[in-house]
Amino acid sequence: MEKNLKRMATMQRMQSVGLEIFYKNGYYDTSVDDILKELSLSKGAFYYHFKSKEEFFISILQNIIFPKVYSELIAPFEGQENPAVILDKCFDNALETAEHNVLDNGFVLSKFMTEFSGKNETIVKLLKEMFKVWEVNLITNLQKGKTDGFIDRHVDSEAVASFLMSSYMGVRVLMINGNAKLLRYKYIQQLRSYFKTIAVKR
Structure with a gap:
């Protein structure tokens, strides 16, 4: 033991x-x-x-990176109702963490996807699976938000999920050399404005 x-x-x-x-x-x-x-x-x-450097890296993906992505971007939705409110808190909290963590500013999944693309299909496949889990979770919760009367029924959940993922990864990259705190503030303000456009009008 x-x-x-x-x-x-x-x-x-x-x-x-x-x-x-x-x-x-x-x-x-x-x-x-x-x-x-x-x-x-x-x-x-x-x-x-x-056995190898590749196996070592894969163990890092499975034991550090994916659990971190899951806890920050997927787990917060469990048992919650309005996806827009959870997304706001979820993204804001993750970006606040990134402000104080240089390693996390560029969003590791995005960085490694760029590096391995066209070079290592085994690792790219794992990274794609991680992105897919995040995407499916977003789509599922947006669809639930539509059913529960929080999100407008005409909203394209898949398109919104793609937009949220790409904009989130983009601002994380900008935070590497920019004013991380200001970028986070501006991004969250714009995100909140966007959520108002897809919410059910009360």
Whole structure:
């Protein structure tokens, strides 16, 4: 039991540090040696836990990135009613976190999708699946909002989901070198104005 816990703790540390390095330098410009140097680990220790750099990266996607996306952008909808209100809070909270977290400003899914596109179909497939889960969740909740009388019934839920995802990822990228706090404020204000246009008129 103690041995398993120690192994899990080592893997979590490796994944956290690995994500930081991959995010900063890019996957293809990061070698296993770079990771080992940062972690002060031997090659034997690395390959005891992971068969390859690719397997290591996939474990980061599955154990760090996807749970983070799920907790910030999907879980907040569970058991809630008006999707516009939840989206407002959900996006605002995630962007506030990004203000104080350089690693998260560019939205890791978007960054890695750009890097791996056309180079590694296995990883691109996983990233697409993560985007799909987010998209389906948005569409489902927008449809529910229409049924429950919060969203106008003529609204195209798929189009709205695409708009929300692309605008959210866009502002995260802008926040890297811009005034993150101001960009977040302006984006949320515009988002609220947009939600008024798709809401049922009371």
